[in-house]
Amino acid sequence: MSIEVLNIKKRFGDFVALDDVSLSFPQGALTALLGPSGCGKTTLLRIIAGLAQADSGRVLLEGEDASHQHVRQRQVGFVFQHYALFRHMTVFDNIAFGLRIKPRSQRLPAAKIRERVKHLLELVQLDWLADHYPSSLSGGQRQRIALARALAVEPRVLLLDEPFGALDAKVRKELRRWLRRLHDELHVTSIFVTHDQEEALEVADQVVVINKGRVEQVGPPAEVYENPASPFVYGFLGDVNLFAGRVHQGVLHAGPISLRAPEHQQVHDLPGVGYVRPHELDVTPYRPGEEGIVARLLHANAIGPLAQLEFQREDGTGLLQALIPSEAYRALAPKTGDRLLLKPRRMEVFLEQAA
Numbered sequence: 119m120s121i122e123v124l125n126i127k128k129r130f131g132d133f134v135a136l137d138d139v140s141l142s143f144p145q146g147a148l149t150a151l152l153g154p155s156g157c158g159k160t161t162l163l164r165i166i167a168g169l170a171q172a173d174s175g176r177v178l179l180e181g182e183d184a185s186h187q188h189v190r191q192r193q194v195g196f197v198f199q200h201y202a203l204f205r206h207m208t209v210f211d212n213i214a215f216g217l218r219i220k221p222r223s224q225r226l227p228a229a230k231i232r233e234r235v236k237h238l239l240e241l242v243q244l245d246w247l248a249d250h251y252p253s254s255l256s257g258g259q260r261q262r263i264a265l266a267r268a269l270a271v272e273p274r275v276l277l278l279d280e281p282f283g284a285l286d287a288k289v290r291k292e293l294r295r296w297l298r299r300l301h302d303e304l305h306v307t308s309i310f311v312t313h314d315q316e317e318a319l320e321v322a323d324q325v326v327v328i329n330k331g332r333v334e335q336v337g338p339p340a341e342v343y344e345n346p347a348s349p350f351v352y353g354f355l356g357d358v359n360l361f362a363g364r365v366h367q368g369v370l371h372a373g374p375i376s377l378r379a380p381e382h383q384q385v386h387d388l389p390g391v392g393y394v395r396p397h398e399l400d401v402t403p404y405r406p407g408e409e410g411i412v413a414r415l416l417h418a419n420a421i422g423p424l425a426q427l428e429f430q431r432e433d434g435t436g437l438l439q440a441l442i443p444s445e446a447y448r449a450l451a452p453k454t455g456d457r458l459l460l461k462p463r464r465m466e467v468f469l470e471q472a473a
C-alpha cells in the first residue's frame with residue numbers, strides 16, 4: 119500500500135515537532151526515516167499509524183484520506199525498540215495473539231492459525247523456539263519474534279521504530295541484513311525509523327533525512343550519500359572535513375589554501391564552506407610549491423584494509439581526516455610529524471547566502 123503525508127504540522131506546546139512535512143512512501147518499498155534524536159521521526163511514524171493526530175495536514179493510505187481513521191482501520195503492523203512480548207505466553211502464542219483476538223466472524227479456524235504461525239516462525243527462522251518463553255530468548259530473537267507477530271495479521275503497512283536500537287552492534291548488523299532479505303521476500307510497504315546513518319543507507323530503498331521537524335532530503339541511499347543537498351545532510355551521513363572561507367569566481371579561498379570550486383564560477387566574494395569526505399582526500403608526499411593542503415601527520419590507524427589518518431593543518435586552523443587504502447599508506451610510510459600534501463579529489467561547496 120502506498121502512503122502519502124501532506125503538509126503535516128505538529129506542535130507540543132511552543133515546540134514545533136513537525137514543520138510542514140510532505141512525503142510519499144512508495145508501494146512495496148522500505149523507507150528509512152533518518153535524523154538525529156528529537157528531530158520528529160517517531161512523531162511522524164505515530165501520526166502515520168494513527169496513534170497521534172497531526173495539528174494539520176493529511177495522511178493518505180492508498181490514495182485515500184485516512185487522517186481520521188482509527189489505528190485498527192489503518193491495518194498497520196508495529197515493531198518498537200523495546201517491544202514487549204507477553205512474558206507469560208510462549209513464542210507461538212505471542213505470534214498467534216493478534217489472530218486469536220479477532221472477532222469471531224473474522225477469525226481463522228484454529229488449524230489455519232497454527233499453520234500461519236508455523237509459516238511465520240519459519241520465515242523468521244526461529245521455528246525451533248515455538249515453545250519457549252520470551253525470557254529465554256536473546257534480544258535479537260525477541261525482535262524477530264516481534265516482527266513475526268506484527269506480520270501475523272497481514273498488515274498493509276509495517277512501521278518499525280528503531281527495532282534494533284537496543285541491540286549490540288554485531289547483532290544489529292546481522293538483523294538489518296536479515297530484515298532486508300525478509301522485505302525482499304514480502305514487499306510489505308515499510309517505514310523504518312533510525313538515527314544510524316549506516317543502517318539507513320544499508321537497508322532502505324529510499325532514505326528521508328529529517329532535521330528539526332523538516333525534511334532535508336529524500337532519495338535512494340547512494341544518491342543521498344553521494345549528493346547531499348545541504349550541509350546538514352553532508353555532516354550527518356558521514357565524517358567530513360570542512361574548509362571555511364570565501365568563494366570568488368570558481369575558487370574557494372580558505373586561509374592560505376585555494377581550492378577549485380568550478381560550479382561557483384559566477385560567484386563574487388561570498389562566504390562559503392567546502393565539504394570533503396575523508397576518502398576523497400588524496401595524501402601525497404610534500405613538494406614545495408605544489409598545489410594542495412600542507413598538513414602534518416598526527417596519528418595513523420592502519421588496521422584492516424583502510425588506514426585512518428589524522429592531520430594538523432600547517433596553517434594551524436584545525437584537524438583533517440583522510441581515509442586511504444592501507445597499501446597506499448604502507449607505500450607512503452609516513453611518520454608522525456611528517457609534512458604531507460593533501461588534495462581533495464572532490465569537494466562540494468555550500469554558499470552562505472544572505473537570508
Ligand SMILES: Nc1ncnc2c1ncn2[C@@H]1O[C@H](COP(=O)(O)OP(=O)(O)OP(=O)(O)O)[C@@H](O)[C@H]1O
Binds near residue numbers: 160
Ligand atoms: N507527547 C509529547 N509531549 C511533548 N513533547 C513531545 C512529545 N512527544 C515528542 N515530543 C518532543 O518532540 C520532539 C520530537 O520527538 P520524536 O520522538 O518524534 O523524535 P525522534 O526523532 O523520534 O527522536 P528519538 O530518536 O530520540 O526517538 C522531541 O523534542 C520530543 O521531546
